[in-house]
Amino acid sequence: MFFKLDSFALVGVDAVKVTIEVHLSRGLPGLYIVGLPGKAINEARQRVRSAILNSGFEFPVKKIIINLSPADMRKEGSLYDLPIALAILAGSGQISPGCFNDSCFIGELSLDGKINPVRGLISMTEKAVDLKKKYFFVPAINAEQASVFREIDIIACLSLKETIKTINSGSPGENACRRADPDLSCNNCETDFSEVKGQFKAKRAIELAAVGMHNILLIGPPGSGKTMLARRIATIMPCLDLQQCIEVTKIQSLCNETSNGIITDRPFKNPHHTISRAGLIGGGVYPRPGDISLAHRGILFLDELSQFPSNLVEDLRQPLENREVIVTRNQVSYCFPSNFMLVVATNPCHCGFWGDRENRCKCSEREIKRFWKNLSGPIMDRIDIRVFVSRLKEEDYINTELGENSEKIKKRVERAVVFQGNNKDRKIKYNSEADAATINKWLAGDERLRKAAFMVGKRFKLSARGLSSILKVSRSIADLEESKDIEDEHILEAAGYRAIKTYG
Amino acid sequence: MDRLLKDILFILYDMKINASDLVKQYRRNGDDIRAAINYFKNNKSPERSRQLTFGGFKENKKEMENNGGSVGILEYVKKHRLGIMHIGNKDYPPDLLNIFVPPPVLYYRGKRPDDKLFNIAVVGSRRCSHYGREVASYLSRNLSRIGITIVSGLALGIDASAHREAVKEKGGSIAVLGNGPDIIYPPENRDLYKEIEGNGTIITEFAPGTPPLRTNFPIRNRIISGLCKGVIIIEAGQRSGAMITGELALGQDREVFAVPGSIFSPGSRGCHKLIKSGAKLIEDIDDILDEFDHLFKEKNHIAAEVIDKKNIRKQKRPGDISLKDIKLEPLQSKVFEVIGCRAKSFDDISICSSLEASRLLKILLFLEMNGMIREYPANYYSRSTKCGTF
Numbered sequence: 001m002f003f004k005l006d007s008f009a010l011v012g013v014d015a016v017k018v019t020i021e022v023h024l025s026r027g028l029p030g031l032y033i034v035g036l037p038g039k040a041i042n043e044a045r046q047r048v049r050s051a052i053l054n055s056g057f058e059f060p061v062k063k064i065i066i067n068l069s070p071a072d073m074r075k076e077g078s079l080y081d082l083p084i085a086l087a088i089l090a091g092s093g094q095i096s097p098g099c100f101n102d103s104c105f106i107g108e109l110s111l112d113g114k115i116n117p118v119r120g121l122i123s124m125t126e127k128a129v130d131l132k133k134k135y136f137f138v139p140a141i142n143a144e145q146a147s148v149f150r151e152i153d154i155i156a157c158l159s160l161k162e163t164i165k166t167i168n169s170g171s172p173g174e175n176a177c178r179r180a181d182p183d184l185s186c187n188n189c190e191t192d193f194s195e196v197k198g199q200f201k202a203k204r205a206i207e208l209a210a211v212g213m214h215n216i217l218l219i220g221p222p223g224s225g226k227t228m229l230a231r232r233i234a235t236i237m238p239c240l241d242l243q244q245c246i247e248v249t250k251i252q253s254l255c256n257e258t259s260n261g262i263i264t265d266r267p268f269k270n271p272h273h274t275i276s277r278a279g280l281i282g283g284g285v286y287p288r289p290g291d292i293s294l295a296h297r298g299i300l301f302l303d304e305l306s307q308f309p310s311n312l313v314e315d316l317r318q319p320l321e322n323r324e325v326i327v328t329r330n331q332v333s334y335c336f337p338s339n340f341m342l343v344v345a346t347n348p349c350h351c352g353f354w355g356d357r358e359n360r361c362k363c364s365e366r367e368i369k370r371f372w373k374n375l376s377g378p379i380m381d382r383i384d385i386r387v388f389v390s391r392l393k394e395e396d397y398i399n400t401e402l403g404e405n406s407e408k409i410k411k412r413v414e415r416a417v418v419f420q421g422n423n424k425d426r427k428i429k430y431n432s433e434a435d436a437a438t439i440n441k442w443l444a445g446d447e448r449l450r451k452a453a454f455m456v457g458k459r460f461k462l463s464a465r466g467l468s469s470i471l472k473v474s475r476s477i478a479d480l481e482e483s484k485d486i487e488d489e490h491i492l493e494a495a496g497y498r499a500i501k502t503y504g
Numbered sequence: 505m506d507r508l509l510k511d512i513l514f515i516l517y518d519m520k521i522n523a524s525d526l527v528k529q530y531r532r533n534g535d536d537i538r539a540a541i542n543y544f545k546n547n548k549s550p551e552r553s554r555q556l557t558f559g560g561f562k563e564n565k566k567e568m569e570n571n572g573g574s575v576g577i578l579e580y581v582k583k584h585r586l587g588i589m590h591i592g593n594k595d596y597p598p599d600l601l602n603i604f605v606p607p608p609v610l611y612y613r614g615k616r617p618d619d620k621l622f623n624i625a626v627v628g629s630r631r632c633s634h635y636g637r638e639v640a641s642y643l644s645r646n647l648s649r650i651g652i653t654i655v656s657g658l659a660l661g662i663d664a665s666a667h668r669e670a671v672k673e674k675g676g677s678i679a680v681l682g683n684g685p686d687i688i689y690p691p692e693n694r695d696l697y698k699e700i701e702g703n704g705t706i707i708t709e710f711a712p713g714t715p716p717l718r719t720n721f722p723i724r725n726r727i728i729s730g731l732c733k734g735v736i737i738i739e740a741g742q743r744s745g746a747m748i749t750g751e752l753a754l755g756q757d758r759e760v761f762a763v764p765g766s767i768f769s770p771g772s773r774g775c776h777k778l779i780k781s782g783a784k785l786i787e788d789i790d791d792i793l794d795e796f797d798h799l800f801k802e803k804n805h806i807a808a809e810v811i812d813k814k815n816i817r818k819q820k821r822p823g824d825i826s827l828k829d830i831k832l833e834p835l836q837s838k839v840f841e842v843i844g845c846r847a848k849s850f851d852d853i854s855i856c857s858s859l860e861a862s863r864l865l866k867i868l869l870f871l872e873m874n875g876m877i878r879e880y881p882a883n884y885y886s887r888s889t890k891c892g893t894f
């Protein structure tokens with residue numbers, strides 16, 4: 001007897017179709033799995049047998065061969081238990097395979113027939129929609145996550161027995177999960193901007209960064225509130241739309257199999273500086289997304305940049321440019337999206353007090369220059385906004401007056417982002433993505449702007465890169481004020497976020 | 505190449521006579537270098553002091569030996585077009601000649617350091633505050649503008665600020681090195697070195713090839729004060745090179761000026777100590793020029809030639825910003841009023857002027873573009889010294 005049904009394998013964040021073929025023949029009884037199965041898949045033999053028996057079915061006394069096609073692709077994980085069990089049962093005529101052509105299956109089996117959750121379910125659901133399947137049988141624990149897609153019936157499976165009952169009923173659609181409209185409002189509400197005292201300049205800079213998705217550098221002495229500010233950036237960024245939520249959930253669910261529902265919060269990743277290369281960029285024997293991908297559509301916060309090994313920081317160059325990272329392992333390339341906002345915090349010098357009013361800095365000029373030299377370079381070039389976060393004075397600590405709260409700022413940012421997106425002649429979504437051609441276009445249409453840019457560039461001795469950063473930021477300021485053109489004063493303000501390096 | 509120079513170099517680098525011994529003989533023979541040379545050439549066992557040389561500072565003789573003797577030095581000087589000047593030259597700076605041990609030979613780049621200069625030294629800490637830098641720039645700029653040459657040691661910090669402003673103006677600047685003329689130390693000041701070569705002089709008494717040893721600098725300091733009529737000390741710790749220069753200047757009978765700082769700042773302790781013991785406290789260049797009034801009155805004195813003193817005080821200093829010239833909008837002048845001479849933080853300015861960050865930043869940048877205020881690290885702003893805050 002021959003029988004087949006469809007399931008999925010994960011390649012990077014995306015799923016590909018895997019067809020599970022089963023052939024029952026006469027011969028020495030046994031279960032053989034071919035098609036480059038990993039260790040966990042080979043062990044499915046025991047799980048499937050026990051689960052079938054414990055669910056009250058019969059395990060056929062036949063020679064059973066299972067092929068996972070395409071057979072030349074390495075497959076990992078325990079996610080084929082359910083389809084294998086169903087294929088065997090269908091092959092041996094214990095269930096009616098009526099809906100199998102329109103369905104696909106995924107799930108890990110327990111020995112008692114219960115179905116356990118799997119990783120990356122949302123990617124597979126997306127693929128199932130692509131393949132125009134009608135039904136997708138998924139573990140009940142993950143089902144909510146899959147149900148954001150409206151085009152497909154998600155059938156939550158608690159156990160093998162129940163699943164078979166649903167299949168045998170002939171119309172599995174009746175048992176499908178209710179497709180609830182996902183609640184897309186984000187609730188990063190543990191923190192709020194109103195808790196930050198003073199720091200008006202830094203707050204404004206962060207608001208602009210959120211508008212244009214500019215990378216931002218916070219410079220400040222220890223205890224000045226760099227981390228506090230960074231943690232609150234996500235609270236003023238616009239909410240993710242459904243497509244973005246799915247993207248984020250896809251990546252997060254690769255690392256967390258029990259995740260249910262869809263992730264609506266902007267991710268905030270704060271890796272410690274001892275993080276490994278694979279941990280940051282992605283990789284490993286079975287490549288997993290690194291922190292730069294887990295921060296997709298959110299914030300990657302590198303605290304104490306000077307402590308990060310320089311090769312790690314250099315590794316960020318390409319992902320920052322391409323907004324995705326390609327990890328190649330064992331002749332397979334995995335592409336993980338990594339469109340994040342880089343937030344970097346650093347002390348201004350080794351002792352942390354450079355620029356301090358009371359002259360507490362113990363570093364020589366040379367040490368300070370060396371400190372900045374280690375930081376600077378290509379990554380610094382990709383940071384549009386650099387702003388000093390100064391230490392609060394004692395009297396400011398006890399000032400209990402609250403500042404503007406995140407909700408208010410967020411409303412402004414959202415309006416600006418919409419304004420930014422409405423502009424038809426801009427191909428880019430965010431100002432930080434503007435390339436030389438786009439900036440040229442801004443300049444070409446406006447004589448006054450050219451003059452102002454020239455003046456600012458000359459006064460502050462800016463490089464071409466520095467000037468284009470200022471132009472990008474001034475575009476964001478203009479968007480925030482819903483102004484069609486970049487005005488002189490926008491450029492002036494943008495020039496204020498270039499944080500002087502060293503002088504003397 | 506003149507004969508005298510060859511002989512001096514021969515005595516110093518081939519016979520390995522200390523410069524201080526040569527000068528001792530020079531003085532004994534009634535300031536006649538020829539007689540001193542003859543003394544060493546004809547005397548088989550000339551009088552040599554053991555160690556103590558320049559008023560207590562040891563010269564590191566060992567390091568100066570590896571330069572191929574006098575012939576090697578002369579070849580080097582010719583090849584690299586260095587200027588060279590010796591104690592027997594007629595235009596040897598007269599002020600320098602008067603000190604205890606004037607350097608027998610001076611190597612220089614740039615303008616010849618002749619007797620037609622009126623010099624003032626500006627010295628201070630390498631680790632200085634913004635205030636110190638600001639003072640050094642301000643005083644040097646305005647002194648140089650009226651024709652006074654600023655002498656300093658090409659170190660980082662105060663020295664660099666003083667040189668940087670002085671070379672841009674009429675008087676120019678002289679940098680006295682603590683190493684050979686072929687070495688740029690510290691390397692951060694490479695650009696400054698070239699600038700000074702253009703409008704001023706790089707001077708050293710150390711032969712080509714002498715590295716910047718720590719023992720060289722106190723020795724070098726006597727030349728800084730020796731070249732000048734007065735020494736301005738800005739931000740010096742209690743035990744610092746600037747204090748050494750100040751003490752040497754007193755020994756050389758030079759005017760010593762000290763700039764006060766905050767009483768809480770350890771960086772100004774030395775200056776305050778000097779003021780307590782009689783150095784003149786200065787607030788502006790007028791305080792300095794007052795001390796030289798008698799020189800200006802003397803006819804044919806170099807000071808009168810170089811400096812047109814009558815016009816100094818009344819005249820608006822070129823490059824200064826008069827507040828009447830710039831038309832400020834009400835908000836802008838309000839912000840400018842709020843920012844005082846002492847640096848104020850962004851948050852404070854924002855609160856005092858009750859302006860939100862975005863508008864305030866635009867105004868601040870406008871004022872900065874016009875040179876009316878300066879930004880310091882950590883979001884601090886103060887009025888620029890060009891605005892007549894002093």
